[in-house]
Every structure is written in C-alpha cells, then in structure tokens.
Amino acid sequence: MKLKICGMKHLDNILEVGALLPDYMGFIFWEKSARYFDGTIPELIKTIKKTGVFVDETVENIMSKIDKYHLQTVQLHGKESVAFCQELKAKIDGRIDINTEIIKVFSVDESFDFSVLEPYEKVCHYFLFDTKGKLPGGNGTTFNWKILENYKSEKPLFLSGGIGIEEIPMIKDLKIPIYAIDVNSKFEIEPGLKNTSLLKKFQKKLKPATLNPKQLYNEL
Template sequence: MIIKVCGMRDADNIRDISALGVDMIGLIFYPPSPRYVQQFSSGAGIIPDYAPDMGKTPLRVGVFVDDMPQNIVTRVYNYKLDYIQLHGNEPRETLENLRATIDPDIKPKIKIIKAISVSSAEAIKKYKEYVGAADLFLFDTKCKTVGGSGEQFDWQVLQAYDGDVPFLLSGGIGPDDVERIKNFHHPKCIGIDLNSKFEIEPALKDVEKLKQFLVKVKK
C-alpha cells in the first residue's frame, strides 16, 4: 500500500515523516491553502538533506490547482518533483502539454496524478476525460475548499470506478480509520493520501500519531 502524506512544508518535519518509510510527500503550491509552499530557489528551507543511511526517500509530489503551466514547470525543476498532482479543473490538454514540456528535458518520466472530486458515483465518471493522460487518479471529497478539508465521502461509490488506471484514496482519512481502510477493497486502489487528520497545525504533521497509524494499517 502506497502511503502519501500531503501538505508538508517544514524541512525537519519532512525528514522525520520520511524516516517512517512513507512513499510520497506532497508539497502544495496553491496560494489560498494554509499549507502553501512559497517559492524558494532550489527548494531552500523546504526539502531536507537526507542522511546517507536513511535508505529509500519518498517521492516528491507537487500539488497545483488551475495554475499556469510555466509555474508548474518551474517548481518541477526547483523542487525536483517526481509527480505533478493537478487538483483543479484542468483539461486533458494541460496534462498532455505538461508531459511534453517536462519529459525528458526537465524531469524524465515525470508522472501525473489527476484528482477527481467525489460526491456521487456519477461524479467518478469524470476520470474518463483523463484516461491516457494521467498515470494515477486521486479520489477526494468534493467540498468548497480544495483538499485538506478533513471531510470524507462514501468510499463504496468507488465501486463504480471501472477504469484501468490505479488510484489513491483521499479525503479526511484519520487515525480512527484503520479498520475501514482494511475493509475497503478495489482492484485499482493502490494506496491512501493523508493530510489534515495527522496535523499539529497546518503543514506540520504529528510524527508519533502517524507512526502508530502506519504500524496498525500495515499489520
């Protein structure tokens, strides 16, 4: 199971969370978000220098909402992003153009996640617009804000998803959801996205709370 921890900003906190063995770290480049990562040259002060003995380091995911392509390209370069996550109403052409611009000159084999806001089984059909353009989908709760709301949706509506592209489950997942996660089954669900339910404050994750959760969910 892939574990993605989104909405991070503090270098020390990123280092501590990474040491838990998570697979992905999400950096949010959306100014209205309380977890917004402001632009720093080459990611100074954000991306930690990992210790040589740390082993595998998590993949870096940049989260964008209807942003200008040049802003996205710049952040892929500055933060050495492995994934682009598009969380707005971006058309399919945006995904295709970003990939053509970035791969291979800026980041070879860049991966793209398209977030789909879920309110019903019908809403899931939105994914069809992005088949062949997205490497991964992320199903999140539809709400007034963009991500990090702490609100959940009925996961059973995801049984309506009949695509071949794998997806991450997102939306208000917290420490009390261990059994619910274990009981959820879909052949294309490959992981979960964690954020606000593991925070001390916006962009600062509770390392011990996340550690305990990971032990339980991986049993």
C-alpha cells in the first residue's frame, strides 16, 4: 500500500517529509486553499512522485505547472468532465519529454453512484475517493468506507478524507485492494506544515518493515 502526503507548503518541511520517502507528495495549486503552493520544490528522491492538485483549472495552466515543477502526477479535484480529462491526457501523451499520470477525484457520500466512474476509465490512470463536504477537499473527515464494496473498477484506488493513525485498523480491514492512502490535515501542526514524527509513526504502522529471509528465520 503506497502513501501520499498532500498539502505540502514550506521548503524545510518538504525536505523533512521527503526524507520519509513517501511514494507521492502533493502540492495544492488551488488559490482558495490554506495550503496553496506557489514556492519552490526542492530536489527530491526520484522515487517520490511530485503531484499537483488542481480544482477546475484550465488545461493550459495545468500543463504550465507540469513544466515548471516537473510534476509526475496530476490530481483533478474539481468537477472536471470526461472531455476535459481526455483533452489533458492527449496534451500529456503528445509530449515526449513528460510522463505525467492523471488521478481523478470523486467526492463520496452514502448516495454515491459508482456508475459515474465508467466514462473516466480511459482518460485517467487512478481514481481517488475523498469525503464529500463544503470544500473540494481537505474537509478532514472520513466517509463510510463500507460503500467501497460497490467498487468494481480495476483502476488503482487512492483513499483519502480525514485519515489519521486511528484509521489504520479500519484500512487493514477493508475488503477491496487500496493502491494508496492519501493523508493531509490529521498530520498538521498548521495548514501546510506537517508533523514528521507523527507521519513516521503512521508510516511504520501502515507499512511494517519487510523482513529478509535471515530475519524471518530468526523471527521463527
């Protein structure tokens, strides 16, 4: 299960969190967010995928941010249509110098209709489910994960929405495969500033260290 740490903002904190080697690091390019990012992204380990989070942005502006920050992933957190995703994907696919993947976000509540996902299958690489609330994201609450039992797509799934250390047992009890966990506000000292000690604790509980054969023998 991969880990995405989103809402990064401060240079030193980005480096501290980067040292934890998350799989994805998210930068929010929605100006209304308290975690809006307009700074400089330092050099990170290549295994960390820099992810730009956008809300109903234009294709041109997204492409501009991809070029400026060398984004490996784009997260669409608004009401982007299938046609919009298709246009963006075509722009990305038409470039030989980038290989950026697309995550399409869906805000979920008890009445979510999973059939809306089908038209997006061919125009994005991942789906992300977040809690439906007043804001496009960052509402800091979980939704009823039981409805994920209705998820039939083979697209890799990101799970988001108010996830903290307390949610780990429930994550491990889920009956469907989760590709990545997306965390943000539950690990903040203030908006955009992450508590690295708490993140490290979460990471350890989420991803127990893999034992090599010798260690496994000693354990037995």
